Amino acid sequence: MSAEHESGPTAAKQEIAPAKGKLGVMVVGLGAVATTMIAGVEAVRRGLAKPIGSLTQMGTIRLGKRTENKVPYVKDFVPLANLNDLVFTGWDIFEDNVYESAAHAAVLDKETLLALKPYLETIKPLPAVFDQHYVKRLHGTHVKKGKNKRDLADQLIEDIRNFKKTVDRVVMIWCGSTEIFLEPTAVHESIETFEKGLETSDIGIAPSQIYAYAALKEGVPFANGAPNLTVDTKALIELSKQNAAPICGKDFKTGQTFMKTVLAPAFKARHLGVRGWFSTNILGNRDGEVLDDPQSFKTKEESKLGSLEYIFQPELYPDLYKDLYHKIRINYYPPRGDDKEAWDNIDIFGWLGYPMQIKVNFLCRDSILAAPIALDLVLFLDLAKRTPGLRSIGIQEWLSFYLKAPQTAAGLYPEHDLFIQSMKLKNTLRHIMGESLITHLGLEYYD
Numbered sequence: 476m477s478a479e480h481e482s483g484p485t486a487a488k489q490e491i492a493p494a495k496g497k498l499g500v501m502v503v504g505l506g507a508v509a510t511t512m513i514a515g516v517e518a519v520r521r522g523l524a525k526p527i528g529s530l531t532q533m534g535t536i537r538l539g540k541r542t543e544n545k546v547p548y549v550k551d552f553v554p555l556a557n558l559n560d561l562v563f564t565g566w567d568i569f570e571d572n573v574y575e576s577a578a579h580a581a582v583l584d585k586e587t588l589l590a591l592k593p594y595l596e597t598i599k600p601l602p603a604v605f606d607q608h609y610v611k612r613l614h615g616t617h618v619k620k621g622k623n624k625r626d627l628a629d630q631l632i633e634d635i636r637n638f639k640k641t642v643d644r645v646v647m648i649w650c651g652s653t654e655i656f657l658e659p660t661a662v663h664e665s666i667e668t669f670e671k672g673l674e675t676s677d678i679g680i681a682p683s684q685i686y687a688y689a690a691l692k693e694g695v696p697f698a699n700g701a702p703n704l705t706v707d708t709k710a711l712i713e714l715s716k717q718n719a720a721p722i723c724g725k726d727f728k729t730g731q732t733f734m735k736t737v738l739a740p741a742f743k744a745r746h747l748g749v750r751g752w753f754s755t756n757i758l759g760n761r762d763g764e765v766l767d768d769p770q771s772f773k774t775k776e777e778s779k780l781g782s783l784e785y786i787f788q789p790e791l792y793p794d795l796y797k798d799l800y801h802k803i804r805i806n807y808y809p810p811r812g813d814d815k816e817a818w819d820n821i822d823i824f825g826w827l828g829y830p831m832q833i834k835v836n837f838l839c840r841d842s843i844l845a846a847p848i849a850l851d852l853v854l855f856l857d858l859a860k861r862t863p864g865l866r867s868i869g870i871q872e873w874l875s876f877y878l879k880a881p882q883t884a885a886g887l888y889p890e891h892d893l894f895i896q897s898m899k900l901k902n903t904l905r906h907i908m909g910e911s912l913i914t915h916l917g918l919e920y921y922d
C-alpha cells in the first residue's frame with residue numbers, strides 16, 4: 476500500500492456547539508434578495524417548493540475513499556440550524572413589510588406570495604441607519620435620527636439586544652443597496668480610531684459599517700452581500716476576531732461572475748489565451764436603479780473586475796493573458812425588472828495564436844440566484860460561530876465560494892476559481908468534523 480491516499484490528513488473533531496433553539500436572522504435591507512430568501516425559506520418549510528441552489532439544503536459531501544460510498548447530506552454531516560428554527564427580522568429605509576416589499580420586487584409570482592402573505596406581513600422593518608450621501612438614488616423615509624454615528628450604532632445595538640431576547644443565536648447579513656465606492660482611510664486603521672470616528676461622524680464611515688460595527692460589538696457574525704467596503708477594514712476585522720464574530724464578504728456571486736469563474740479556470744487549465752472579455756448586462760430592479768449612479772457602479776465594477784485578473788495570473792502567463800481587455804457594463808433597463816440579461820463576448824486564441832470567440836447569453840433571475848446564497852451564508856456563519864477553530868479567526872475565507880470579491884487575510888490573493896472554492900469549503904467542513912481531507916491523489920487504488 477502506498478503512503479499516499481486520495482484522502483489526506485485528518486485533524487481532531489472539534490467541539491462544535493449544537494444548533495439548539497432559534498437562530499435569529501437580522502437582514503439589513505428588505506429588498507428583492509432578502510424577501511426572496513425569506514419567502515423562499517417559508518415556502519420550503521411549508522413543503523411548497525424545494526431549496527434549489529442551496530448547498531446547505533441540497534448538497535452532499537463525500538467522506539473517505541471512493542470505495543467507501545459515504546456521501547451524507549451536508550446538513551446531516553455538520554450541525555446546521557434547521558430551517559424551521561430560523562426567525563427573520565431586519566431594517567429598511569422604507570416601511571413596507573416583507574409581503575409588500577416582495578410584491579414590489581415582483582420576483583416571486585402573486586400566487587406564491589398570497590399563500591405566504593399572513594407570515595410575510597408579520598415581518599416589519601425596523602427604522603434604518605441611512606444617509607443619502609452613500610446611496611444617491613434612494614430617498615429613505617423610515618430612518619433613525621441620532622446626534623452622531625456613535626448614537627446610531629448604539630440604537631442598532633439596542634435593536635440587536637431586543638431581538639436577542641426572543642431567539643437563541645443571531646446572525647446579520649447585509650442585503651442593502653450598493654453604497655458609493657469607498658477606500659479605507661485613517662479612521663479604519665484600528666478599533667480605537669473607528670470608535671473615535673463614530674463620535675465625530677467621520678465621512679469615511681458608511682451606514683453599512685455602522686451596522687457591521689454594531690453586530691461585531693455584540694458578537695454577532697456578519698456577512699456582506701454587496702460590494703461595499705463594509706467589513707473589509709483593519710478595524711472591523713480586528714473587532715471580529717476580538718469578539719469571536721465571524722465575517723465574510725463581499726458581493727453575492729450570482730450571474731455573470733459565477734459564469735466567469737467557471738469558464739476562466741477552464742481556459743487557463745487548457746492554456747488557451749484570452750484577448751478580450753466584454754460583459755454587459757441589462758436589469759430593471761431597484762438594484763439596477765441604484766447602480767445607475769456612477770459612484771455605486773464604481774463599487775460594483777471594482778468587485779466584478781478582480782476575478783479574471785486573479786484567475787489568469789498574467790504575470791505568470793504573459794503570452795496568454797498579458798493583453799487581456801476586460802470591460803464590464805451594467806445598464807438600468809426598467810422593463811426587465813429582476814430578470815437580468817447578461818451577454819459575454821470572449822475573444823480567445825488557441826494553437827499558434829488562431830482566434831476564436833465564445834458568446835454567453837445568460838437570461839437569469841438575479842434574486843432567484845442570490846437567495847440560496849444568502850441563506851447558506853447565514854447558516855454557515857452560525858456554524859462558524861459555534862466552531863472553536865473558526866469563531867475567532869475573523870474572515871471566513873472558506874465561504875469565498877459564494878462571493879464575487881472574497882475577503883482574505885492581508886497579503887493573500889483571493890481564490891476566484893469556483894472549483895477551488897468548492898473544494899476549500901468542503902475540506903473545511905471535513906476538517907472541523909475530524910474527517911480526512913480529499914486530495915484526489917488516489918494512487919492507493921493502483922497498488
Ligand SMILES: NC(=O)c1ccc[n+]([C@@H]2O[C@H](COP(=O)([O-])OP(=O)(O)OC[C@H]3O[C@@H](n4cnc5c(N)ncnc54)[C@H](O)[C@@H]3O)[C@@H](O)[C@H]2O)c1
Pocket residue numbers: 503504505506507508509566567568569580603604605606610613649650651652653654682683700701702726727728729730760761762765840841842844845
Ligand atoms: N440580486 C443579485 O443577484 C445580487 C448579486 C450580488 C449582489 N447583490 C447586492 O445585494 C444587494 C441587494 O440587492 P437587491 O436586488 O435585493 O436590491 P434592492 O434594491 O431590491 O434591495 C435593497 C434594499 O436595501 C434597502 N436599503 C438601502 N440602504 C439601506 C440601509 N442603509 N439600511 C437598511 N436598508 C437599506 C433598500 O431600501 C432596499 O429595500 C445590492 O447591494 C446588490 O448589489 C445582489
